[in-house]
Amino acid sequence: MEQFFKNLSQKILSNVKSDEHVMLNFWGEDSHFTRFNQSKVRQNGFVSDTTLSITLISNQRTCSTSFSLTKNLDNDLSQSLEHFNSLRKDIVFLPEDPFIVFPKEGKSSSQKKSGNLLAIEDVVDSLSPAIKNVDLAGIWASGHIFVGYANSKGLFHWFSTDSYSFDYSLITETEKMVKDTFAGTEFNLDSYNSFMNNSIMQLKMLENTPMQLNPGDYRTYIAPAGVSDLLGMFSWNGLSEGAIRRGQSAFLKMKNDNAKLSPCFSLNEDFSTGLTPMFNDEGELTVTKLPLINDGILKNTLINSRTAKEYNIDSNFASGWEGLRSPVMATGDLNENNISQEIDKGVFLNNLHYLNWSDNIGGRITGMTRYACFWVENGEIVAPIENMRFDDTIYNIFGDNLESVTSHSQFIPDTGTYSSRSFGGTECPGILLNSFSLTL
């Protein structure tokens, strides 16, 4: 596929006129999706989808178009040139844009990861035996995903990977759930069976009668999957420099008023894992490690080159939407084996659900507890809890109320499949809070 994009891009770019600049973005997937309910197959299918986007810059104006490809070079070249010419017709009617990010020269890159994946006809046979005695709902997603970039200055980037994920929930008869994801690039049946058995063992902890908590403030541990959800909010009107400049960020207080989070909290963009492309839609390579928050102090925000031009600052080559692409939160010194004892009396939350800013500028997030969540008393798990709504600020959760951070982190893969399967994920530890506000 890399060679196909090279051939196609070279032919398109050979048509660029001297007063034009062009950027090409290429992405797609060949993915197998098998959906399970009650540990049986609900829906099963395959998607092959490839898209090319052309961005034209001319006379200080810009416009872009994207379209589906057939992967037949002649067909795709023909329709690409047709779309390219449409852009040329449209662009003269557009106003000048002072913040255009022009294509640059630079060092090209290519990163390819091939894997060992299950054949589509083997998925049901391979996955079903381990789950036949439990109630499982979830999705198997597997195949090849790719993204490429080329521009009229000769820069070319490629990133592709084979990968699989089995994202599932195991459900007890009392409707309590364990959530987990088995993911990787090299499928191994023994590893899968072992992983699934471990999840099934966790179900036993949920068999006790659930407790209903009253709204109030509770001493709380949030496991890495839940922390990953909280950090996910930093991508929505969070660490974006553009959002901060336009007064639409939960981090305004940190940027403008020197507000601080806990010294226990540090967060980086870290591409050293190699699971996410280091180039953005403008073909710019970011640094391998960008500190965002160090010991509770805001060090960097996410700055795209367009934002940089608009506000006359330096870019750190963030994505166009200035969201986190490869977040890694620093670990602390809380021993995972002592979490219940450290909670002593309070709440153990494995997962959170449906988070949203309830007051974006105030940094307040609301959401629900979900899946394996427990009441802890005298340092022991007593019973699962009924789901509760929380409503608390990042300045409490990662600030005043953050007591400690676990010494090990966990990689939480991004299993999102809107438009296409996602790359990468979030690496983070668990957090112990001396108070967390449950409201309903």
Next chain:
Amino acid sequence: MENINLKSIFNQLKVNAEWFGVRKVRESNTYRMIRDGNPQANSTGISHGIMVEVLKNGQFAYAASSDMSTASIQEAIDRAIIIAESSSKNPLYNFSEDVRPSNKGNYRSDRSKTDLPLKEINNILFKSYESLKVSDKIVSASATARITETNYQFLSSSGAEIEQDFLIIGSSFDAVSQDKGITQRRTDNGRGRMFQSGYEVFDELELTSMCNKIGEQAVELLYADECPTETTNLVLAPDQMLLQIHESIGHPLEVDRILGDERNYAGWSFVREEDFGTLKYGSDIMNITFDPTIKKELASYGFDDSGKKAEKEYIIKDGVLLRGLGGTESEQRSGIKGVANFRACSWNRPPIDRMANLNLEPGDSSFDDIISGVEKGVYMESNRSWSIDDYRNKFQFGCEYGKLIENGKLTKTIKNPNYRGVTTPFWNNLTKVGDSSTFEVFGTPNCGKGEPNQSVRVGHASPTCLFSNIEVFGGA
């Protein structure tokens, strides 16, 4: 490749299955945005491809491709058959072809004005942007247009032959105000303005007047009191009812959720199969319809993706739950009467149960009747925050703009208005439903659900409503 003859290809396919169908979708999305006086986006995205579905050994399987050559479609068929055969080794349910009706027909969005030059759209967006900038307290403002054109064709071995054409116009306007460390934001109806319509939506006078009001209210909010924290009467405008209906009625009544398909992602439902016909969902004045026939509403259509003809149905009548939001597959699996809502977001995703247009039918109270009958309460407009649990019970929603109601009158403006509640107690506290003069139609293109994930268009229309004994509160 753009203009293939689907019927000709369909007739050449060799398929060893109980049933097969081919769905071809071409959708273009044009997006134009002006922010802070400069162009921010001028883009068009075209997604074009086919999905084949086969029924083999009682199992549906799909294969989708952006390559629409005859060879590629045949390859997709062959692959789908292999997948269906593997599913039949561990199936959840054995389907018959009855769940793919053999209807023939066409649908086309209603439209008056069929085109508007790019230059004119940009001019209107610029003028709208300028109207948002009512003072130097507006620190950022944007005006956006989104135009979607979709052509959908569906053919099946049982004789279905459907073509549908949609034209969808959306706009959004946004003003951010700041003063003395306080920031507020006001939009047009919480960005719920998306309709099946022609280019007549871009009415310069109407839009600039609306933008002027948005800008003024953004500034007004800077100096407003915080929403009080209390349990009180709550009046919701139609642009917040949109979200209230969507989250606390639409999703819990989607039958695939009730059957557990979504338990790993969007969630389950507090509603159980035995609740249909008996559950008192809301007060006696609550009447909810699935209505794909309102011309302007975003998710109107002639047929769903199974080929079922779309018709208006009462879902909740006089407060009692009657019918589920389930398509033909859910009807066969559960026995619950459903509607034509088996829908996919595009050619590259399989159909699942989606709510489409879900509306609250008008009652008999004018806006003045509602407000004048409230001694103390809060009025809220335009959604800005939403969150609800996986059973669709405990919700918390926030709005952009509020007013106190005191002694039957709207008085002070309040900022950061929020409320929370639990679904059926909340709807059973529905005290007054506005009449048709208060009824407004809205829609959003961003309803997420399904594995693999899908974002679809939904429409919601509602009058203004009064709820009693609701917990309201302000910002951080």
